[in-house]
Amino acid sequence: MRILPTLTVLAALAVTPALAADKSAKPTPTPTPAPAAKAEPQSEKKPMSFHDLTANRLDGTPEKLSEFQGKVVLVVNTASQCGYTPQYAGLEKLYQDYKDKGVVVVGFPSNDFGGQEPGSAEEIKKFCELRYKVTFPMFEKVKTKGDGQSPVYEFLARNHPAPKWNFHKYVVGKDGQVKAAFPSAVTPDSAELKSAIDGALSQK
Numbered sequence: 001m002r003i004l005p006t007l008t009v010l011a012a013l014a015v016t017p018a019l020a021a022d023k024s025a026k027p028t029p030t031p032t033p034a035p036a037a038k039a040e041p042q043s044e045k046k047p048m049s050f051h052d053l054t055a056n057r058l059d060g061t062p063e064k065l066s067e068f069q070g071k072v073v074l075v076v077n078t079a080s081q082c083g084y085t086p087q088y089a090g091l092e093k094l095y096q097d098y099k100d101k102g103v104v105v106v107g108f109p110s111n112d113f114g115g116q117e118p119g120s121a122e123e124i125k126k127f128c129e130l131r132y133k134v135t136f137p138m139f140e141k142v143k144t145k146g147d148g149q150s151p152v153y154e155f156l157a158r159n160h161p162a163p164k165w166n167f168h169k170y171v172v173g174k175d176g177q178v179k180a181a182f183p184s185a186v187t188p189d190s191a192e193l194k195s196a197i198d199g200a201l202s203q204k
Contacts (some may be wrong), residue, residue, distance in 0.1 A: 047155050055108075055152055056140040058121045063139075065152075070174050071102045072200040074193075075156060076195060077144050078107040079116040079166040080127045087167050088132035090188030094114040095136040102174075106151065110144050113165045117141060144168075148181025156181075158160065173200045 030195070047053050050073065051066040076091060095105040109124050111117040119127065121140060128134035142150035144163045156170045160181040169182040171193075180196040187193070 002112075007172070018197040033169075047151065050152075050155060050172045051176040053152055053155060055142075055150075058138045058140060060124050060140065068104055068106075068172075070175065071104050072098075072174060072197055073172040074103065074105045074169040074197065075152070075172060076105065076107050077110045077112075077142075077163050077166060077168055078108065078138075079113065080119060080124060081116040082114065084165070084167040084184050086114075087188055088128060088134055092132060092134050092136065094188045094194075096139060098197065103201065103203060107134070107136065107138045108144070109138070109141040109152070110163075110166065111141060112144050112146075112163070165197075166178070171196045171200055173203055175204075180201075 051064075051069050052067045054062050055065060056062050072092070074091075076087075078088065079085060091105050091107070095103070096113040102194075109117045117124070124141070125138065128138060142153065144150065145157075156172075156178055157163075158178075160170065160178050161183075162168075163184075165184045167184040170178050170184060171180040173179045173183075179200045182190075182193055182196075
């Protein structure tokens with residue numbers, strides 16, 4: 001009897017369905033990893049009011065401008081060698097007349113216009129005190145425009161005209177928002193400036 005060939009055929013028949021089943025089975029797909037979420041670029045938080053800012057006094061001491069919260073602030077970019085420099089006297093008089101009502105004048109020296117404030121902080125301090133008897137707060141020299149613009153002036157000029165020359169004036173209300181802006185030619189004793197200050201004083 002030839003048994004071996006028969007066994008071989010039977011074995012083949014037994015294996016064939018298994019092979020067929022293997023071929024018909026679909027391979028399990030490998031899951032594709034989800035793309036990593038892109039990190040949102042962190043934008044620098046912009047100040048919401050004048051009171052969110054900090055500036056250095058002439059002696060280099062940092063001062064939070066929240067110190068002026070609840071007061072009306074007249075911000076002026078000053079210079080020692082400008083045709084408008086005599087306005088220092090008017091600014092000091094305005095400060096003396098209004099400080100008890102809740103108004104403060106602050107000066108930010110700047111060399112942006114005509115190079116008319118070249119001095120050091122110490123020179124600026126002596127000039128203001130000796131020539132014009134300035135007692136209102138004076139801060140370090142800043143850039144009011146262009147590259148390196150002071151955060152203070154970036155805020156002030158956000159919704160109002162930027163300074164075009166020395167002694168540009170901003171009236172900041174008790175809430176830290178700019179209420180009005182005036183060009184250099186508007187003097188500290190002008191009716192329109194005083195009207196803006198009085199209006200800001202009447203607001204909460």
